Amino acid sequence: MPLIIFQTSPHENRATNTRTTSVLPPFSRPFDLCCLFPILHGLYPHRAYWACDAAAWLVEDDAGAFHVNTSDPTSQPVLLNGMNVDALLQTVTVQQSMLEEYDAITQAQQNTIDAQQTTIDAQLRRVRALRGKVCRASASTLGEQLGTSKDKWHGAVLANNGLIYAAPHSASSVLIIDPSTNAVDTTTISGFGGELYKWAGAVLAHTGHVYMFPSTNTSVLIIDPDTNTADTTSIHSLSSGSDEKWASGVVADNGLIFGVPFSAASVLIIDPVTNTADTTTMSALPADTYKWYGGAQAGNGLIYCIPTFAASILVIDPQTLTADATTLGGFDASVKWAGAVLAGNGLVYGMPAHAPTLLVLDPATNATSTLTVAEATNEGKWVGGILAPNGNIIGVPSTSSAALIFDPATNTTDTTSLDGLPGDYSWYDGVLAPNGRIYGIPRNADTVLVIHPGC
Structure with a gap:
């Protein structure tokens, strides 16, 4: 039995570049399409219609929906512009069934993932608990032959050769620490005399040389770690107008070194490529003593210097x-x-020396706040802080009998785990070594402090 085909015929008007399609007029009741063929042929003689012996119905129901029905839907499909509507519906139904099956599989997989994540979280909690038991923070000392004189070394830096170089403050030599062997050396780079407060703080330049800042000295002390030689002549004749002019510094990402003004009235700018210094470009600063100690370059490129006696944070744009x-x-x-x-x-965090709080600075908003540190009562408690591999910040004990452990993730402090230390202005700042240990530089102590920050 032939299929009933209802077909429109498009017409093109090339003059207006339009395309129209003729359609049947609306019906108010069901019609047998076979009965319409003579009428349609009379109305539209330019089209061809085929006779049939089956019935197809066009029906508009009370809701205005238009129905197309054949006499035997199982064998006589409806074609719309040549497309088999029944076959399309069957395809859509099959695809919908597949999508529902995929959704069920995906949900089952998600349930499995959630269960696995729950198991992983539980295992991580166990690992952290076990780590706290077997990988605790600890402290020890080394080099018990460094003498009992005061203010021996202030600050240090790790060089590319893996050695730590500490700046001679009142000592007559550079202190060299080998973290791989825990050996100390006070003879290789020596001969600087017994003057007090010569240099303080050290940074590693992009050139590989170590630069130590002039405190009362008028020259920058430059160390070549490859040869373990010292240079005090390349950058000289700096102002001697104040004691402890610069005591710390930062190497910016543009390669310049910025000495943080401790008692100097200017920022010290050093170009390690040319070995030249500039103390005039950023010189309109107060002449007060002990203004800022320590600086850090934040993600926005600015250097933030921590106020010691100063009433503000010093912001340097490199x-x-x-x-x-x-x-x-x-x-x-x-x-x-x-x-x-x-x-x-x-x-950026400022370490509590005399203050009972940590200073907190958000470089993104320039907002500042403070966090109270437990048992922070005495003066000069911690000088310098180091970011440990586990994300904690370790404050180097000066007058405190304990190292400070601060967790930035939880804003919690710990002053009991690394207790029992001398606390007599013992160490001054520190350095993180490749072995994960932090080495506190002896100020008045006769030993180097070695801190294992834990896991």
């Missing part, structure tokens, strides 16, 4: 060579913090 000592102000002029650490969360 690109424009400008300094701002007013925007982040409002602090009291008493002694507060010493040392800056950029944590993994992007915040």
Whole structure:
């Protein structure tokens, strides 16, 4: 039995570039298409219609829906512009069934993933608990032949050869620490005399040389780690107008070195490529003593220097060579913090020296806040901080009998795990070595402090 085909015929008007399609007029009741063929042929003689012996119905129901029915839907499909509507519907039904099956599989897989994640979380909690038991933070000392004189070394840096070089403050030699053997050396780079407070703080330049900042000395002390030789003549004749001019510094990402003004009235800018120094570009700073100690370059490129006695944070822009000592102000002029650490969360932390709090700076918003540190009562407690591999910040004990452990993820502090230390201005800042240990530089102590920060 032939199929009933209802077909429209498009017409093109090339003059107007339009295309129209003729359709049947509306029906108010069901019609047998076979009965319409003579009428249609009379109305539209340019089209061909085929006679049939089956019935197809066009029906508009009360809701206005249009129905096309054949006499035997199982064997006589409806074709719309040549497309088999029944076959298309069957295909869609099969695809819908497949999608539902896929959804069920996906949900089952998600349930499995959720269960696995729950198991992983439980295992991680167990690992952390076990790690806390078997991988605790610990402290020890080495090099018990460094003498009992005061203010021996202030600050240090790790060189590319794996050795740590500490700046001779009142000592007559550079202290060299080998973390791989825990050996100390005070003879290889020596002969600097017994003058007090010569240099303080050290940084590693992109050239591979170590630069130590002039405190009362008028020259920058430059160390070549490849040859273990010292140079005090390349950068000289710096102002001797104040004691402890610069005591810390930062190597910016543009390669320049910025000495943080401790008692100097200017930022010290060193170009290690040319070995030249500049103390005039950023010189409009207060002449007060002990202003800032420690700095960190944040993700926005700016260097933030931590206020010790200063009433504001010093902000250095390494690109424009400008300094701002007013925007982040409002602090009291008493002694507060010493040392800056950029944590993994992007915040800069100032270490509590005399203040009972940690200073917290958000470089993204310039917002500052403080966090109270337990048992932070005495003065000069911690000088300098180091970011440990586990994400914690370790404060190097000066007058405190314990190292400070601060967790930026939880804002919690620990002053009991690494207790029992001398606390007599013993160490001054520290350095993280490749072995994961932190080495505290002896100020008054006769030993190097070695801190295992834990896992």
